[in-house]
Amino acid sequence: MYQIDENKVTRKKKRNQKFVFFLFGAMGYFVVALLVLILTFIIYKGASAISWDFITKMPEEGMTKGGIFPAIIGTLCLVAGSMLFAFPIGVLAAIYMNEYVKDGFIKKFIKQMTNNLAGIPSIVFGLFGMSLFVNKLGFGDSILAGSLTLGLLALPVVIRTTEEALKAVDNTFRQASIGLGASKWQTTRRVVLPIAFPNIITGLILSVGRVSGETAPILFTVAAYFLPKLPTSIFDQAMALPYHLYVISTSGTNIEESRPIAYGTALVLVIIVLFTNLLANGLRKYFSKKVKMN
Amino acid sequence: MLSSTVTSLTVLLIVVFLFKEGVGVFDKTAMEEGFVIAINKNNPVDKLSSEQIKNIYDQKIISWEEVGGKKDSIFLFRVDDISNFYTDEQIGENFEMLPYRLSSLVDSFPGVIAFFPEKYLDKNFKGKKLEADKVTLAEFFGGEEWFPTAHPSAQLGVKPLILGTLWVSLGAILLALPLALAAAIYMSEIAKERVRRIMKPLIELLAGIPSVVYGFFGLVVIVPLIQSTFGVAVGETGLAGSIILGIMALPTIITISEDAMRNTPRAMKEASLALGASKWQTIYRVVIPHSISGISAGAILGIGRAIGETMAVLMVTGNAAVIPHGILEPMRTIPATIAAELGEAPNGGLHYKALFALGCVLFIITLFLNLTVEFISNRKKAHKH
Structure with missing residues (x-):
C-alpha cells in the first residue's frame, strides 16, 4: 500500500511557502525602495540648487540662472483659485448626496457621473478648458481659465473625500439631533459637519497636493514659458512650477545648463507633495486623538 | 442640489465640447485651405x-x-x-x-x-x-501616417498613435501587475500590522508625486540607462515610457487589490487553515479567488491611468509618430500628441479639430475602462446578496 510521508509533504509545503513569501516580501520592499530611490535622487540632486535666492528671484539668462519665484507665485494662485472653485461646490455636492438625496436613480446617476469625472485623463480636461474657458467664454490664457480647469479636475477628489468623511459619522448622532427637534439642516450644520470636519480638511489638503503638480490641464489654459513680471490680475497668464519643470527639462535652449534649476524645481514640487501628505496625516492623527479624549 | 448638478453637468459639458470640436474634423477636407x-x-x-x-x-x-x-x-x-x-x-x-x-x-x-x-x-x-474629399472615419482610424501639417494634404491616420499608446500601456501593466500583486499580497496577508502601517502611506505617497516629476526622473535616470543597457541610439523609447508608467500605476493597483484581499471574510481563511492548508495555499486558493474582481478592477484602473497619462510619457518616449515594431523604438501616445501639438495648431483649423478628435478617442477608451470596473464591482455585489 502506498503510504504518504506526511512529514515530507509538510516540509515541501513549508519550503514552498517560505520561498513564495520571501519573494512577495522582496517585491513589496522593492516598491517601497523605488519610492525611496526616486525621492532621494530628487532630494540629493536638488538640494544643492535650492537656496533662498532660488525661491525668491526671477529666472535669469534664459532660465540657466536665477530663481523660480514667478513659477511659485503662479502655482500658488492656481491652487488658491481652483480650491475656491472646487471646495465649496465639492463639499456641498457631497453633503447633498450623502445627507439629502434618497437612494435611487438620481443618486446613482450623480455618483456615476462623479466617478466618470474622476476617470477622465488630465489632458482631456486641458482640451475642455481650452475650448470652453479660453475660447468660448473668452478668458484667454489666464489664471481664471487655468484655475477653473484645475478646479474641475479636483472636484471628484473633494467630493469623494467629503462623502467618505460624512459617511464615517455615526448615524446615532443624526438620530439624536433630529430626536431633539433639530431640523435636517441644523443637524447637518451643527452635528454632522463638525464631526466630519477633520476628514474634510484632510481631503482638501490632499487635493491641494494633487492640483499643484498637474501639468497637462494648464498647458493650454494658463501656462507661460517665461514672463518678466508677476501676474497682476486673474486674466493674466502665469508661470507654474510643473510646467516650468517640463519646459526647462525638455525644450529649453540650454538644457544642460538649466539642469540644476530643473532639479531644484523638481525638489520644490516634491516638497509640496511631501508636506501636504505629512500635514494631512498629522491632522488626521491629531483630530482622532482629540475626539477620543472627549 | 445645485452643486451636484454642476458636477454632472461638467461631465456632459466635457462630452459636448469635446465631441463638437472633435467631430468637426470629419466636416473638413484634409487639403490645405486656399x-x-x-x-x-x-x-x-x-x-x-x-x-x-x-x-x-x-x-x-x-x-x-x-x-x-x-x-x-x-x-x-x-x-x-x-x-x-x-x-x-x-x-x-x-x-x-x-x-x-x-x-x-x-x-x-x-x-x-x-x-x-x-x-x-x-x-x-x-x-x-x-x-x-472630407476626412473620413476610415482614413482617420485606418491611415498609417500622422502628419497633420503635411503640405498640401494633411495626413490624419491615428493608427501609429493608438498602437503607440497600446504598446506603452501594455508594457507598463506587464511590468507593474506582478510587482503590485506581490506587494499587495505581502501587505494584506503576510506582513505584520506594524510593517503594513508604514508601507501603506509610503505607497500612497508614490501616487502623490506629480507626473512631471516622474517624467523628469525618467528623462535623467531611465532614458540614459536604457541607452547604455540596450545599446540603442536614443534612450527615449516605448520601454522608458512603460517603466515610468508602470511605476505610476503601482499605487493604484496595490491599494485597490489590497483592499479587496483584506475584505476576504476571516471565516473563509480560518476554514482553509483548519483543513490543513498552508498559509500560502490559503492565499492562492481562497484569498485570491475571492478578491479576483477587486484585483481586476485595480488592474483595469491602472491601465486607465497609464493610457491617459500625458506628461511623463511626453517626456520619455521620444514622440515619433510612426507605427512601432518593438518596445525599444521611440513611440508617441495619444495624450502626448495632444499635449505636444495643440499649442501650435491654429484655433478651429483642421489640426486643432483632429486633436480634439483624439481627445474623444481617449475619452471613450477611459470611459469604457471605467464602466468595465463599475460592471465588475456591481456584479460582485449582486453575487454576494
Whole structure:
C-alpha cells in the first residue's frame, strides 16, 4: 500500500511557502525602495540648487540662472483659485448626496457621473478648458481659465473625500439631533459637519497636493514659458512650477545648463507633495486623538 | 442640489465640447485651405484620397494607373515651377497673367496634376478641379501616417498613435501587475500590522508625486540607462515610457487589490487553515479567488491611468509618430500628441479639430475602462446578496 510521508509533504509545503513569501516580501520592499530611490535622487540632486535666492528671484539668462519665484507665485494662485472653485461646490455636492438625496436613480446617476469625472485623463480636461474657458467664454490664457480647469479636475477628489468623511459619522448622532427637534439642516450644520470636519480638511489638503503638480490641464489654459513680471490680475497668464519643470527639462535652449534649476524645481514640487501628505496625516492623527479624549 | 448638478453637468459639458470640436474634423477636407488641385479635363480621375495626394506629391506614385486613371505618367506641377514654362513677362509683373497661364498649362499636358493657391484659379479654368474629399472615419482610424501639417494634404491616420499608446500601456501593466500583486499580497496577508502601517502611506505617497516629476526622473535616470543597457541610439523609447508608467500605476493597483484581499471574510481563511492548508495555499486558493474582481478592477484602473497619462510619457518616449515594431523604438501616445501639438495648431483649423478628435478617442477608451470596473464591482455585489 502506498503510504504518504506526511512529514515530507509538510516540509515541501513549508519550503514552498517560505520561498513564495520571501519573494512577495522582496517585491513589496522593492516598491517601497523605488519610492525611496526616486525621492532621494530628487532630494540629493536638488538640494544643492535650492537656496533662498532660488525661491525668491526671477529666472535669469534664459532660465540657466536665477530663481523660480514667478513659477511659485503662479502655482500658488492656481491652487488658491481652483480650491475656491472646487471646495465649496465639492463639499456641498457631497453633503447633498450623502445627507439629502434618497437612494435611487438620481443618486446613482450623480455618483456615476462623479466617478466618470474622476476617470477622465488630465489632458482631456486641458482640451475642455481650452475650448470652453479660453475660447468660448473668452478668458484667454489666464489664471481664471487655468484655475477653473484645475478646479474641475479636483472636484471628484473633494467630493469623494467629503462623502467618505460624512459617511464615517455615526448615524446615532443624526438620530439624536433630529430626536431633539433639530431640523435636517441644523443637524447637518451643527452635528454632522463638525464631526466630519477633520476628514474634510484632510481631503482638501490632499487635493491641494494633487492640483499643484498637474501639468497637462494648464498647458493650454494658463501656462507661460517665461514672463518678466508677476501676474497682476486673474486674466493674466502665469508661470507654474510643473510646467516650468517640463519646459526647462525638455525644450529649453540650454538644457544642460538649466539642469540644476530643473532639479531644484523638481525638489520644490516634491516638497509640496511631501508636506501636504505629512500635514494631512498629522491632522488626521491629531483630530482622532482629540475626539477620543472627549 | 445645485452643486451636484454642476458636477454632472461638467461631465456632459466635457462630452459636448469635446465631441463638437472633435467631430468637426470629419466636416473638413484634409487639403490645405486656399489651395487647389487641378488636372487635365480628359483625365478620368475624379477623386484622390489625402494619402494618394501626399504620395503623388512625394513622387511615390508616378503613374495615373495607380490611382485608377489611364496608363500615363504623372506630371507634377507646383506653382513655383511656373518659371520653367513661362517668362516673367508672360506671367506679368504682379502675376496678373498667372491664372490664365496656369489654365492653359493644365490644358496642354494630359498627365498634369497642379497644386496652386486658389487665388490663381482662372475664371474660365480649362482644367478639372479635383474636389477635395472630407476626412473620413476610415482614413482617420485606418491611415498609417500622422502628419497633420503635411503640405498640401494633411495626413490624419491615428493608427501609429493608438498602437503607440497600446504598446506603452501594455508594457507598463506587464511590468507593474506582478510587482503590485506581490506587494499587495505581502501587505494584506503576510506582513505584520506594524510593517503594513508604514508601507501603506509610503505607497500612497508614490501616487502623490506629480507626473512631471516622474517624467523628469525618467528623462535623467531611465532614458540614459536604457541607452547604455540596450545599446540603442536614443534612450527615449516605448520601454522608458512603460517603466515610468508602470511605476505610476503601482499605487493604484496595490491599494485597490489590497483592499479587496483584506475584505476576504476571516471565516473563509480560518476554514482553509483548519483543513490543513498552508498559509500560502490559503492565499492562492481562497484569498485570491475571492478578491479576483477587486484585483481586476485595480488592474483595469491602472491601465486607465497609464493610457491617459500625458506628461511623463511626453517626456520619455521620444514622440515619433510612426507605427512601432518593438518596445525599444521611440513611440508617441495619444495624450502626448495632444499635449505636444495643440499649442501650435491654429484655433478651429483642421489640426486643432483632429486633436480634439483624439481627445474623444481617449475619452471613450477611459470611459469604457471605467464602466468595465463599475460592471465588475456591481456584479460582485449582486453575487454576494
